[in-house]
């Protein structure tokens with residue numbers, strides 16, 4: 001009986017934790033980008049990306065980092081012609097991670113740095129055309 005209760009508690013805790021992450025990411029995505037108007041943001045984001053993300057996502061952000069082949073899912077290629085996401089969504093994933101393979105950086109990097117990287121990755125996107 002005790003084990004069952006402990007298991008149920010663990011399940012509730014896991015559900016709450018997963019739900020909270022979704023909620024927190026949702027709230028983060030609704031924020032105003034605090035680094036939008038700083039001309040240094042993109043280059044600072046690029047430097048932070050090379051230091052923290054390139055091992056998986058590749059120096060050119062094309063998904064071909066040295067660790068990519070060891071992961072269960074391929075890291076996102078931010079230069080792919082079909083990749084179109086807002087800076088806010090990108091930054092939300094940087095903050096709270098994605099799936100099992102993409103770590104959350106909300107406790108590892110200052111929030112402004114997360115937005116700088118979001119601005120950098122967004123700047124790599126090809127313009128959306130009617131045919132893409």
Ligand code: HEC
Nearest residue numbers: 052053056071073074075076090093094098099101102117
């Ligand atoms: C340990 C390897 C690893 C590291 C380090 C890593 N990522 Fe990822 N990232 C991944 C993988 C794998 C995915 C794809 C996850 C999926 O689709 O389930 C991903 C997905 C993402 C996504 C979601 C893209 C989308 O639109 O679905 C963003 C944004 C992202 N990474 C940014 C970053 C940034 C910025 C950093 C550094 C601060 C970083 N990642 C560090 C492996 C990594």
